[in-house]
Amino acid sequence: MTTTEGARRRPWARRAAAKAGPLPWLEAGSGLTDRERALLTAVHGLVGDDGLRAGELGRATYRRDASFLNADPLGVALPWTVEQTAAVVRACRDHGVPFTPRAAGTGLAGGATPTGEGGVRPLVVSVARMDRLRELDVTNRRAWVEPGLVNARLGRAAAVHGLRFAPDPASQIAATLGGNVSTNAGGIHVLTYGVMSQHVLAVELMDADGVVHLLDGTAPELAGIDLRGVSVGGEGTLGIVTGACLRLLPAPPSVGTMLAGFPSLRQAAAMVGDLVTSDRLPDAVELMDARAVGLVEGYANAGYPIDAAAVLLIEFEGLPHAVAAGIDTAEALAQANGATSVTRAQDAAERARIWKGRKAVAGAIAKRAPDFFLQDVVVPRSRLGEMLDAVVAIGERERLEILNVVHAGDGNLHPFVLFDRREQGVLDRVFAAGHDIVTTALDLDGTVTGEHGVGIEKRDFLSQVFSEDDLAVQRAVREAIEPSGLANPDKVLPSTVGCLEARMVPEGAWV
Amino acid sequence: MTTPEPIDRPTPPEPPAVPGPSAPPGTATSPHTVTEPSIFDADLLAQCVQCGFCLSSCPTYEVTHLEEHGPRGRILAMRLADAGDLPLTDPDVKESLETCVQCRACELVCPSLVEFGALIETARTEIARREPPRGLRGLAHRVGFFALARRSWLRAGVAGLAIMQLLRLDRVLPDTVRPARRVRLRELRRGYQRPRGIRTRGPAYVFRGCVMDQMFRATHQAVADVLGSIGYDPRFEPAPPCCGALHTHAGREDQARGLAQQTIRAYAGTEGPIVVDSAGCGAAMKEFGHLLGTPEAEAFSARVVDLSEVVTPAEVAARARPIPLELAYQAPCHGRNVQRLGDLPLALLRAIPELTLIEPDDEHLCCGSGGIYSIEQPDFGNALLEKKDASLQRTGARGVVSGNPGCAMQIARAGWEIHHPAELLARAMRPGGPV
Ligand SMILES: Cc1cc2nc3c(=O)[nH]c(=O)nc-3n(C[C@H](O)[C@H](O)[C@H](O)COP(=O)(O)OP(=O)(O)OC[C@H]3O[C@@H](n4cnc5c(N)ncnc54)[C@H](O)[C@@H]3O)c2cc1C
Ligand code: SF4
Ligand code: SF4
Numbered sequence: 001m002t003t004t005e006g007a008r009r010r011p012w013a014r015r016a017a018a019k020a021g022p023l024p025w026l027e028a029g030s031g032l033t034d035r036e037r038a039l040l041t042a043v044h045g046l047v048g049d050d051g052l053r054a055g056e057l058g059r060a061t062y063r064r065d066a067s068f069l070n071a072d073p074l075g076v077a078l079p080w081t082v083e084q085t086a087a088v089v090r091a092c093r094d095h096g097v098p099f100t101p102r103a104a105g106t107g108l109a110g111g112a113t114p115t116g117e118g119g120v121r122p123l124v125v126s127v128a129r130m131d132r133l134r135e136l137d138v139t140n141r142r143a144w145v146e147p148g149l150v151n152a153r154l155g156r157a158a159a160v161h162g163l164r165f166a167p168d169p170a171s172q173i174a175a176t177l178g179g180n181v182s183t184n185a186g187g188i189h190v191l192t193y194g195v196m197s198q199h200v201l202a203v204e205l206m207d208a209d210g211v212v213h214l215l216d217g218t219a220p221e222l223a224g225i226d227l228r229g230v231s232v233g234g235e236g237t238l239g240i241v242t243g244a245c246l247r248l249l250p251a252p253p254s255v256g257t258m259l260a261g262f263p264s265l266r267q268a269a270a271m272v273g274d275l276v277t278s279d280r281l282p283d284a285v286e287l288m289d290a291r292a293v294g295l296v297e298g299y300a301n302a303g304y305p306i307d308a309a310a311v312l313l314i315e316f317e318g319l320p321h322a323v324a325a326g327i328d329t330a331e332a333l334a335q336a337n338g339a340t341s342v343t344r345a346q347d348a349a350e351r352a353r354i355w356k357g358r359k360a361v362a363g364a365i366a367k368r369a370p371d372f373f374l375q376d377v378v379v380p381r382s383r384l385g386e387m388l389d390a391v392v393a394i395g396e397r398e399r400l401e402i403l404n405v406v407h408a409g410d411g412n413l414h415p416f417v418l419f420d421r422r423e424q425g426v427l428d429r430v431f432a433a434g435h436d437i438v439t440t441a442l443d444l445d446g447t448v449t450g451e452h453g454v455g456i457e458k459r460d461f462l463s464q465v466f467s468e469d470d471l472a473v474q475r476a477v478r479e480a481i482e483p484s485g486l487a488n489p490d491k492v493l494p495s496t497v498g499c500l501e502a503r504m505v506p507e508g509a510w511v
Numbered sequence: 512m513t514t515p516e517p518i519d520r521p522t523p524p525e526p527p528a529v530p531g532p533s534a535p536p537g538t539a540t541s542p543h544t545v546t547e548p549s550i551f552d553a554d555l556l557a558q559c560v561q562c563g564f565c566l567s568s569c570p571t572y573e574v575t576h577l578e579e580h581g582p583r584g585r586i587l588a589m590r591l592a593d594a595g596d597l598p599l600t601d602p603d604v605k606e607s608l609e610t611c612v613q614c615r616a617c618e619l620v621c622p623s624l625v626e627f628g629a630l631i632e633t634a635r636t637e638i639a640r641r642e643p644p645r646g647l648r649g650l651a652h653r654v655g656f657f658a659l660a661r662r663s664w665l666r667a668g669v670a671g672l673a674i675m676q677l678l679r680l681d682r683v684l685p686d687t688v689r690p691a692r693r694v695r696l697r698e699l700r701r702g703y704q705r706p707r708g709i710r711t712r713g714p715a716y717v718f719r720g721c722v723m724d725q726m727f728r729a730t731h732q733a734v735a736d737v738l739g740s741i742g743y744d745p746r747f748e749p750a751p752p753c754c755g756a757l758h759t760h761a762g763r764e765d766q767a768r769g770l771a772q773q774t775i776r777a778y779a780g781t782e783g784p785i786v787v788d789s790a791g792c793g794a795a796m797k798e799f800g801h802l803l804g805t806p807e808a809e810a811f812s813a814r815v816v817d818l819s820e821v822v823t824p825a826e827v828a829a830r831a832r833p834i835p836l837e838l839a840y841q842a843p844c845h846g847r848n849v850q851r852l853g854d855l856p857l858a859l860l861r862a863i864p865e866l867t868l869i870e871p872d873d874e875h876l877c878c879g880s881g882g883i884y885s886i887e888q889p890d891f892g893n894a895l896l897e898k899k900d901a902s903l904q905r906t907g908a909r910g911v912v913s914g915n916p917g918c919a920m921q922i923a924r925a926g927w928e929i930h931h932p933a934e935l936l937a938r939a940m941r942p943g944g945p946v
């Protein structure tokens with residue numbers, strides 16, 4: 001059994017966080033309503049100088065997550081403990097002020113953007129300080145974690161015992177497990193290992209009364225209604241995840257990686273279909289289109305075929321002979337689908353080089369344009385080719401450079417829309433392109449998000465995914481679990497009262 | 512520097528998404544809105560996409576978990592200042608930027624290639640220009656930074672410290688400013704010796720610097736011995752007084768530029784590697800090209816190397832005697848994040864037989880030294896030292912290897928015995944041994 005130290009509740013850290021002195025924002029004339037002032041005063045009494053920010057800079061830094069959607073919070077509370085969190089949440093309930101749970105703020109859907117309800121600004125409740133690995137149970141292959149523990153840290157702690165935590169979102173270096181639970185995060189290895197939900201054994205969920213409910217437990221089989229399943233992907237609308245028990249898996253004994261270039265997007269897409277329906281299911285299938293490859297090669301020199309219209313990066317994990325057989329199958333299928341080049345990694349260095357290109361996408365983009373908008377949609381694998389063509393057409397129409405990077409195995413597209421926010425009016429075009437990509441995916445029987453969540457960004461699309469009846473049931477479930485409606489209002493489920501005036505096109509420093 | 516597009520500013524931020532009962536302070540109409548010429552390179556500032564990937568690598572964020580103590584929040588603070596929404600001297604903005612250790616860990620992990628070092632240096636220089644440190648702190652800065660650049664002053668100061676330590680008078684100093692390293696007068700008087708041996712390569716220059724030249728002479732000697740044992744002709748001259756790294760950190764960019772120029776001039780007409788055994792100085796000297804933007808500076812920076820860049824593990828293995836020790840290895844931030852030395856220094860030491868090196872499990876979190884940071888920001892400095900101490904203890908080792916004098920002095924405050932990599936290498940390598 002292992003535990004990590006996590007954020008220390010040591011005096012130095014508390015002093016570093018506390019910028020003591022008068023609280024100017026509480027004074028009259030600061031524009032606060034009586035209710036807001038009363039709540040901030042109460043929260044300040046609960047968490048002290050080191051646990052509350054409500055000044056201009058403090059609020060500004062919590063206006064948004066990694067999306068472009070932003071709003072001004074009332075303040076930010078940063079409890080060190082579950083008890084403090086409960087007290088803060090109760091104070092919100094008592095004053096009728098909504099709260100927005102937040103962790104690392106790497107979300108891309110505006111889930112942690114503090115939009116209020118009924119004109120009341122919410123209090124951001126950051127769980128980042130609760131970041132301990134409570135328990136690593138090697139024998140039973142599971143870990144109890146606090147919500148603020150960074151995904152990659154669990155991975156490192158598990159690796160010491162030959163174990164791994166499978167969900168590996170690209171943001172795992174900073175994103176937290178509480179955030180991963182709340183967005184039902186995915187990653188490169190979703191194809192065989194599934195998304196976050198498959199790896200959560202139990203969730204501790206705090207409701208708006210500050211009461212913590214243990215949903216499910218560590219027993220291998222659960223009885224009754226799967227509330228744990230309901231709570232995963234709640235994006236903070238069901239309350240605050242204050243702990244979770246996660247499944248760990250044995251680290252694979254061997255890995256095989258292959259890179260194949262194709263003369264057309266459609267051929268690459270066909271290859272993906274053949275591969276996934278073959279008797280050797282790969283663990284990762286990543287597709288990059290010619291623009292992405294061209295940009296990455298110019299930057300990282302990973303040896304990708306720049307004359308190809310699309311490249312596929314295919315990986316198998318498991319026992320050596322199974323991995324070898326998988327790669328053989330993949331190579332044969334690639335040839336059958338007209339691949340113009342096939343590279344099999346012979347050793348760890350070559351594998352790293354193949355991955356280097358995929359991992360250098362952000363850096364390559366940075367060299368090209370200062371900003372990107374990362375979209376996330378899913379289409380059935382059989383429609384992948386059509387979808388990829390449509391994305392290219394949308395880019396041409398909006399005069400925007402769009403790179404297709406795809407978790408191809410499960411039809412999850414991540415088009416990167418490149419732009420420079422300093423260009424007049426560009427954000428309108430970016431959002432128009434983003435919108436069209438989603439509607440195209442819907443037209444192709446796909447859905448609005450693969451792994452980044454709904455948040456605000458995709459909220460109003462849900463009416464196109466679900467029937468009114470479905471949505472009513474979802475609303476009823478949410479109300480049953482979180483009747484106060486104070487937990488992250490206005491997110492995920494489309495509002496019944498009309499469109500939320502989200503700041504879809506922010507300006508100035510807020511972009 | 513380019514002028515930003517009009518779309519960016521001076522447009523003040525709009526009201527929040529959901530109409531509130533009252534305009535929140537500082538958003539609708541900011542009381543501070545001023546239009547000033549931008550001090551930042553607009554392209555550098557625009558590069559951050561606010562993804563947050565850097566958060567977990569930032570030591571100060573690890574202490575408080577506040578966005579404003581993390582790279583993303585600091586960049587936003589700079590953007591707000593740049594847009595005129597908040598002045599750079601706003602107490603919160605200033606605090607956010609001045610609590611940065613400048614460890615540059617964020618730069619190493621940033622997928623979008625944000626040059627955080629350049630940004631924070633610009634911001635700190637501007638803050639120091641607008642609100643220079645006052646009172647006792649101001650005096651200490653003026654005298655201190657002046658003395659660093661004058662060898663005789665520094666020497667007198669360090670001799671004074673040695674005497675104070677001898678008489679145990681240093682106990683009156685508060686814990687955060689009291690150097691943990693014992694200085695001996697004998698050490699101060701000790702001269703450098705050019706090692707004898709067969710010269711198969713050209714000259715290599717040991718950079719002596721300011722504090723190192725007074726307090727860490729044995730380290731410089733060790734570097735020279737190692738260089739000598741692989742055939743270089745080590746030189747201790749020229750000896751410019753100071754590289755200006757600490758000045759850059761403190762936002763004293765003019766002084767830093769002057770010292771950089773002085774250093775470059777001193778080496779004019781020489782050829783061969785300039786070997787730097789302080790990771791912080793090496794990092795600063797490798798960035799002279801960036802700081803001064805002249806071809807001479809670029810050429811100079813290209814000559815600057817860490818010991819691990821001129822000596823190979825094979826050369827060590829061929830000559831080394833065993834050192835049966837178990838030590839924790841701490842990679843100084845400026846070697847890792849700025850010089851990007853990667854595993855080179857560790858690989859070099861691992862070539863020494865029987866020397867076991869254990870890396871702490873703290874993901875290379877900064878120890879909180881940061882030049883004079885530990886003195887200026889004791890809450891952060893101590894919190895980070897506490898974390899570093901804990902992770903070093905978890906290694907089970909009794910001593911620590913560190914290639915930066917600042918880190919060495921900081922970690923020594925927690926009671927650790929510190930070894931410089933060069934000293935271990937010198938101990939292990941026989942001069943003129945089998946090749
Ligand atoms: C460049 C980039 C790449 C990305 N790649 C991927 C990827 O490959 N796969 C993927 O799945 N995601 C990816 N993401 C999205 C993001 O990292 C994930 O959604 C992640 O799970 C968010 O975690 P976080 O800790 O940052 O949460 P936050 O962004 O802080 O919050 C996300 C949502 O969860 C809620 N929340 C957070 N913590 C809690 C809690 N303890 N209790 C209740 N609600 C909570 C918030 O209210 C919000 O709605 C990427 C993001 C970026 C910027
Ligand atoms: S500095 Fe880099 S890693 Fe950090 S938020 Fe900005 S773009 Fe992301
Ligand atoms: S330089 Fe270091 S302390 Fe400063 S923001 Fe970057 S990671 Fe944090």
